[in-house]
Amino acid sequence: MLEYVINLNVLLSVSLQLFHVAYVLIKFANSPRPDLWVLERSVDFGQTYKPWQYFASSKRDCIERFGQQSIERISNDNDVICTTEYSRIVPLENGEVVVSLVNGRPGAMNFSYSPVLRDFTKATNIKLRFLRTNTLLGHLMGKALRDPTVTRRYYYSIKDISIGGRCVCNGHAESCNAKDPNDPYK
Template sequence: MVLEKSLDNGRTWQPYQFYAEDCMEAFGMPARRARDLSASGAHRVLCTEEYSRWAGSKKEKHVRFEVRDRFAIFAGPSLRNMDNLYTRLESAKGLKEFFTLTDLRMRLLRPALGGTYVQRENLYKYFYAISNIEVMGR
């Protein structure tokens, strides 16, 4: 799955975060978590394997874009130092633009089957189910 953002009302898109069971195989980049980023890398596009493991058909599963973890780099783990975050958003090159968007979309690239395929060559027989999408922002 790829989470993508647009800055021009959907005319062009750029990756915001990649999700894969194996990031190196799927996207040619190592798996990382937002909490492991440094202040200078808080605006980097990551691939995470954290939310991409097959959980079975009866388990509820949540997928996150770890905005709070990125904010915590500047505001602290409890997000109490928001003044520092706002100062960094204004002064750090690329940081404000990273968190700015006009549109957000998910591209589902392949079903997460945990390596179990009935017909690997015919993925049309598989489906996705999304029950809720929550986007918070201002």
């Protein structure tokens, strides 16, 4: 059997400023959504990344790749979960992934008074780490039967990414101007 794994990192810089991210919406184009991937965040301008949410096509993949705790119900505002909702092969084109980082969490109804949730939603950078393509079972083809018309369709295509949130300003700023990374106190 051939294994078709295409690892790819898509890095998004969020205005070089710390934001509270409420949601990430990814619209794919003429490819299926990834089979296995991780949404990650950085709070130190891309120096380090931590998982925000895992995506897999089955609970088994969630457990094997991300651990048993990834399939548990959200009980804390900073739980990193694995969902199977957005890794199905269908639709083959124009699929969407909607990640709400606030809704469904214990502190969602009182965001201002939940320091754990406020910390969990902070990000300066976002990374989409794609680990495996959806293959229409082409990965089951033996080497002798390899069909290049099948395998050349293994790619990712994104047509739009929307990020919703607000700047980290404790609710008191009139505007949310980008900071100078060379002078963080400006």
